[in-house]
Amino acid sequence: MPVTRKSTRSRGGAAAAAAQGKQQTLSFHHRVTKPTVKTGKDLIKEEEAPETATKTKTKDIKVEEGAIKEPEPSESEEEEEHEKKKKQPHAKVKKPAKKAATKHVKEETRQEEPKKQEKEDGPKRSEIELCALEIPQSAIDAYWNKIDSARMASTVHKKHTQDLTTGEKVLRYFDVSSHYGPCIGITRLKRWQRAEKLGLNPPLEVLAILLKEGEGENKASERAHMDELMNSVSTGP
Amino acid sequence: MVTLDEVLGSGLLQKPSGDAPEALQRQITNYKPLHTFKLEKTRPYQQQYADIYFLRLTKIRPAVEAAASAAWEGTVLGGEKVKRVERVLDVRQGELCWVAGTVYMDMPLKPSILEDVSKDRWISAPTSVGHYYSGNGEDSVMLEDDSGRIRLVGNALQNHFMVTGCIVAVMGTENANGEFEVIDLLFAELPPQPERWSLSKGKKEADSSEDVEMMDASFSGHPHKPSSKKIALVSGLEFSNADTSYAMELNLLLEYLLGEALDPSVQRDELSHITRLIIAGNSISTTAAEQAKPAAAFDTTTVTNKFQPQNKKYGYDSSSYNPVPSQLLDNFLSELLPTMPVTLLPGALDPANASYPQQPIHPAMFPQSRTYMPPPKAGAGKDRDVPGEEEPGWFDNVTNPWEGEIEGWRVLGTGGQNLDDVFKYVESEDRLGMMEAMCRWRCVAPTAPDTLWSYPFQEDEPFVIKECPHLFFVGCQPEFGTKVIHGPDGQAVRLIAVPSFSETREVVLVDTETLDVERVKIVAE
Numbered sequence: 123m124p125v126t127r128k129s130t131r132s133r134g135g136a137a138a139a140a141a142q143g144k145q146q147t148l149s150f151h152h153r154v155t156k157p158t159v160k161t162g163k164d165l166i167k168e169e170e171a172p173e174t175a176t177k178t179k180t181k182d183i184k185v186e187e188g189a190i191k192e193p194e195p196s197e198s199e200e201e202e203e204h205e206k207k208k209k210q211p212h213a214k215v216k217k218p219a220k221k222a223a224t225k226h227v228k229e230e231t232r233q234e235e236p237k238k239q240e241k242e243d244g245p246k247r248s249e250i251e252l253c254a255l256e257i258p259q260s261a262i263d264a265y266w267n268k269i270d271s272a273r274m275a276s277t278v279h280k281k282h283t284q285d286l287t288t289g290e291k292v293l294r295y296f297d298v299s300s301h302y303g304p305c306i307g308i309t310r311l312k313r314w315q316r317a318e319k320l321g322l323n324p325p326l327e328v329l330a331i332l333l334k335e336g337e338g339e340n341k342a343s344e345r346a347h348m349d350e351l352m353n354s355v356s357t358g359p
Numbered sequence: 360m361v362t363l364d365e366v367l368g369s370g371l372l373q374k375p376s377g378d379a380p381e382a383l384q385r386q387i388t389n390y391k392p393l394h395t396f397k398l399e400k401t402r403p404y405q406q407q408y409a410d411i412y413f414l415r416l417t418k419i420r421p422a423v424e425a426a427a428s429a430a431w432e433g434t435v436l437g438g439e440k441v442k443r444v445e446r447v448l449d450v451r452q453g454e455l456c457w458v459a460g461t462v463y464m465d466m467p468l469k470p471s472i473l474e475d476v477s478k479d480r481w482i483s484a485p486t487s488v489g490h491y492y493s494g495n496g497e498d499s500v501m502l503e504d505d506s507g508r509i510r511l512v513g514n515a516l517q518n519h520f521m522v523t524g525c526i527v528a529v530m531g532t533e534n535a536n537g538e539f540e541v542i543d544l545l546f547a548e549l550p551p552q553p554e555r556w557s558l559s560k561g562k563k564e565a566d567s568s569e570d571v572e573m574m575d576a577s578f579s580g581h582p583h584k585p586s587s588k589k590i591a592l593v594s595g596l597e598f599s600n601a602d603t604s605y606a607m608e609l610n611l612l613l614e615y616l617l618g619e620a621l622d623p624s625v626q627r628d629e630l631s632h633i634t635r636l637i638i639a640g641n642s643i644s645t646t647a648a649e650q651a652k653p654a655a656a657f658d659t660t661t662v663t664n665k666f667q668p669q670n671k672k673y674g675y676d677s678s679s680y681n682p683v684p685s686q687l688l689d690n691f692l693s694e695l696l697p698t699m700p701v702t703l704l705p706g707a708l709d710p711a712n713a714s715y716p717q718q719p720i721h722p723a724m725f726p727q728s729r730t731y732m733p734p735p736k737a738g739a740g741k742d743r744d745v746p747g748e749e750e751p752g753w754f755d756n757v758t759n760p761w762e763g764e765i766e767g768w769r770v771l772g773t774g775g776q777n778l779d780d781v782f783k784y785v786e787s788e789d790r791l792g793m794m795e796a797m798c799r800w801r802c803v804a805p806t807a808p809d810t811l812w813s814y815p816f817q818e819d820e821p822f823v824i825k826e827c828p829h830l831f832f833v834g835c836q837p838e839f840g841t842k843v844i845h846g847p848d849g850q851a852v853r854l855i856a857v858p859s860f861s862e863t864r865e866v867v868l869v870d871t872e873t874l875d876v877e878r879v880k881i882v883a884e
Contacts, residue, residue, distance in 0.1 A: 300505035303413040307406040308817060316818060320417050 250318070254329040265327045266292050289331040290343065296328045297346040305346035306353075313346075383618060383631040385699060386588050388871060390635065391559050392702070392751050392763035395821045396716035398814060406817045408808045412524070414820040416461050416504060419526040419801050422547040423459045427528035430545060431457055434530075441530060446506040450533050457530035460504040464523045464784060466491045467498075469810060491783045491810070502529060502539065509533075513541035520796040522784040524805035547801045549846030552827035556767035588634045589877075590765060591616060592867040594706065594775070594834030595859025597644035598687040607883040608864045609691070615866070615881060616695055633868065636699055639834025639857050640706020640759060640774025643684040685710070685724050693727035696754050702763075703756040706774035706835055714812035715776065715804055716821065717759040728754050760803050762828070766871040771828035775835035777804040778856075780811045791840045794833060794854045798824065798844065828852060830874060832867075835859050839867065841876045 266288045270277075277283060283291060297305040302317040302324055311332050317324040335343045424443075434441045436455055444456040469491045492498065500511045500521055511529060521527075531541040596609065614620040618630040692701060703720065705711035711720050722729045731754035757763070760773040781793050784806065797803060804822045807813035827846065832855040840856040853874045858865050868877040 303417070303505075304407065304409040306409075308410070312818075319818075320414075322417065 250326070250329070251333060254326050255333055257327055257330040262292060262327050262331060263288055265325065266295075269295060289335065292328060292331055293343060294347055296324070297348055306349045309344050310346060311344070381623065381627070383627055385618075385631055386634050388588055388590070388634040388700075388766050389559055390700065390702075390751065390755075390763070390765055392755060392757055392761070393558075394758075395762045396758040396760055398716065398718060402814065404815065406815045408813075408815050410817045411808055411813065411815065411820055412461055413505065414816060415524065415802065415823055416526060418820070418823045418825075419547050420459050422550070422801065423526050423528045423545065426548055427457055427459060427530070427545050431530055431543070436542070447502055447504045447509050448507040450509060450539060452533045452535070452537075455530075455532050457528055458502070458504075459526065459528040460502040462521050462523060462525050462527055463501045463503045463508065463809075464491075464521065465499045465501060466784075468492070489783070492786050502527070510538045511541050512538045515541045515544055519544055519546075520781075520785050520787075520793060522781050522805050523809040524807070525796075525800040525802060546796075546799045548799055549844075549848070549850045549852065550801050550824055550827045551848065552829070552846070552850035552852075553769060555829070557769070558764045559767070587632055587873075588766065588871040589632045589868045590871060591633050591636045592639060592832055592834075592855065592857045592869060593636065593860050594639035594836075594857045595641040595861050596638065596688070596691075597641055597708070597859070597861040598684045598691065599644035600681050600683040600687075602644065602861075605861050605864060608860070608881045611881045611883055612860070612866065613691060613694060615879070617698055633699065634871070635702065635765065636695065637702045637704070637772065637832075639704050639772055639832060641708045641835045641859065641861075642688050642703065642706065643709055644861070645681075645684070645708060689725045689727050692725060692754065693731075696728055696731045700753045700755070702761075703754070704759045704761050704772060704774050704834065705756075706759065707776050707779075709774075711759070714814055715759075715807050716814065717774065719756040719758055722756070725754075725756075732756070760822075765830075768829040768871070768874065769826065770830045770832070771803065771824070772830075772832045773803065773834065775833055776811060777806070778833045778836070780804075780806045783810070790833075790836060790856050791842045791854055794831060794856065795842065795844045798827070798831060798852055798854075830855070830869065832857055838863065839865055839878055 269292075286294070293310060296302070296310070296314075302313060302322055305313060308316070310328075314324050314329055314332060332343075428443065431441050439455045442454065442456045444450055444458040447458055447460050450456060450458060500516055501508045502511055503509075512534075513531065526547060528545045529539065529541045530543045530545075531539055534540050593612070596612075597605075598609070611620065615630065616633060616636060618626050618633075620626075621630070692703075695701060705717045705720050709717075709720060710724060711717040722732050722735075725732075732752040733750070760771065760777070762769070762771050764770065777797070778790060778793060781797065782790065785793065787793075797805065801824045802822055803824060804811055804813070807822060808815070827850045829851070830853050834857045836856040836858055838856070839858040840854075842854045844852050844854060846852075853869075853876070855867060855869070855876060857867050860866070864881045866879045866881065868879060869875070870877075
């Protein structure tokens with residue numbers, strides 16, 4: 123390395139380089155504002171991002187999997203190998219400008235990601251989630267009607283429950299089932315998974331509703347309603 | 360003039376004998392720590408403690424109910440058949456039934472956060488009451504589950520230890536006062552015990568072949584001729600600056616463990632057989648703990664200054680910090696470590712977090728002994744949280760409580776806070792009985808989080824003993840005690856109450872083949 127002189131250092135990089143007769147070097151330290159496809163290094167870092175973020179994304183993908191049925195499977199086999207060599211772009215990267223073809227490609231690769239994640243967790247979890255997603259709305263309604271008819275007293279204050287969807291009613295019933303533990307301080311999905319892990323056999327319909335709600339990034343139904351009531355801060359006069 | 364040669368013969372002066380002293384070697388014990396009690400560095404504290412009770416009950420309830428139905432199924436008392444009841448609140452008056460739940464002890468002497476808040480009392484540190492047990496009938500035992508609570512009465516309760524947090528099944532009936540009269544009581548009993556060497560099955564053969572290569576011919580590392588290896592257990596070393604009454608004994612302890620004490624025959628036969636040292640808590644003693652001095656400085660920050668003796672900022676008095684105790688501990692360890700691996704559990708007085716489970720003492724406290732620890736893992740911060748499969752270093756600082764496998768035996772050990780807290784709930788002095796009770800309750804710290812500060816576990820509660828250990832030791836006890844307890848499926852657990860060295864000057868040696876216990880007392884005259 124050439125010996126640096128005090129004068130060179132004090133004058134500053136560009137000026138010094140110019141004084142020395144060298145070319146000005148480019149700096150790669152400022153933020154990239156142009157949207158780009160992330161490379162391998164960034165993807166590895168993002169893959170290690172908190173589980174919950176990827177979990178919601180996996181639900182995201184699973185729903186799409188269920189919805190877009192026929193055209194995908196044939197293409198998926200072809201492109202699977204192709205995609206495996208490429209590093210998967212993270213699900214968060216959304217390019218509205220991209221064409222439908224590339225969107226297909228991305229959905230394929232997004233399929234890869236949850237499969238890869240699930241490999242670590244074991245195939246069982248995705249099976250349960252798949253089973254849960256196959257439950258149609260009619261089954262959920264039937265489940266709710268069964269609970270409702272088992273109650274001896276009919277719902278008196280119907281005005282409070284009129285605005286709630288059946289899904290929300292099922293979720294609230296799940297919240298107050300103390301059999302699965304306290305509902306405060308934990309998200310509904312985590313509570314379901316904890317109950318599942320402890321062998322309490324929580325109803326699959328609840329998972330179905332949670333996954334469907336999670337797809338829309340609906341923060342309101344993430345935690346129990348009671349949690350919000352208990353944590354609400356009232357400001358006095 | 361007398362020459363040296365003339366004197367030599369007479370025995371007054373002797374040349375140093377040419378032969379070098381026999382270099383003794385220690386054997387290596389198979390050591391595999393488990394990270395059951397390790398917490399993540401980025402753990403959240405937003406959740407409530409109710410989850411701990413739910414997890415504990417859900418995990419132990421199946422075992423308790425199995426034991427109860429095996430014992431009570433078909434029992435007929437007074438013409439009535441015993442029925443199983445699903446929830447605590449389903450108990451009906453006059454009906455003979457049995458139910459399982461968590462015990463809650465309602466004691467007026469127990470520190471209660473609700474009382475403190477309601478009386479508007481600001482206490483910086485918890486006032487440590489000696490005993491919660493009042494003994495005058497004010498204490499009541501209740502059975503609780505997710506539905507509700509019911510008070511338990513009856514003479515059958517006197518025969519067993521009961522503390523908040525243990526899971527029981529009770530049989531009886533509800534009387535006119537709304538209390539549940541207990542006829543019989545059952546615990547979950549000891550959990551299934553794994554076999555010896557269950558965690559390191561494949562390694563056993565590899566190790567024995569290595570032993571043969573590495574050891575001297577004179578030293579038997581042969582697998583079929585076991586030389587008794589011993590593990591040394593000590594606790595309460597309490598290195599301190601102020602109190603030097605046991606400093607001499609600490610020095611002698613070091614020599615003893617190094618194998619430099621006593622004469623060569625004892626060294627060869629006994630001292631070199633000590634293969635590992637486990638320090639079970641309270642290695643450093645703070646000045647505040649030694650001198651329980653009353654109010655010194657006047658604190659103007661709080662209204663009631665009676666309860667804030669020193670000028671505390673951030674909860675500790677920085678002017679009274681003394682680095683000497685940890686330096687002394689570091690010197691002790693760095694002299695010992697070249698010859699013997701050490702496992703260090705933090706205790707109540709050690710610089711680790713105050714709540715259970717205590718995390719390992721940070722390597723920064725041991726600048727000299729740090730070289731014997733594995734280097735910090737390079738990589739992203741998140742990787743560091745994952746307890747890897749890497750080899751533990753020669754110096755292993757571990758959590759309190761701690762679970763691991765030494766020479767195939769499953770070992771569970773704590774620094775003493777759990778037992779001391781259980782001790783406050785019951786009237787008896789039988790600490791070994793309490794240790795036995797903890798094993799039978801399948802819970803290492805049943806009083807957490809009621810009176811023992813604990814982390815609010817949400818996903819999994821590690822205090823539940825899933826697999827029965829072969830050796831259960833508790834450190835920092837006032838006196839030594841040992842017992843072997845047996846379980847219904849043939850489990851056998853050796854219980855050891857390790858005495859505090861600063862009080863008793865005793866070290867405990869455990870034989871790794873038979874799990875027999877020896878007590879060594881170090882006396883300096």
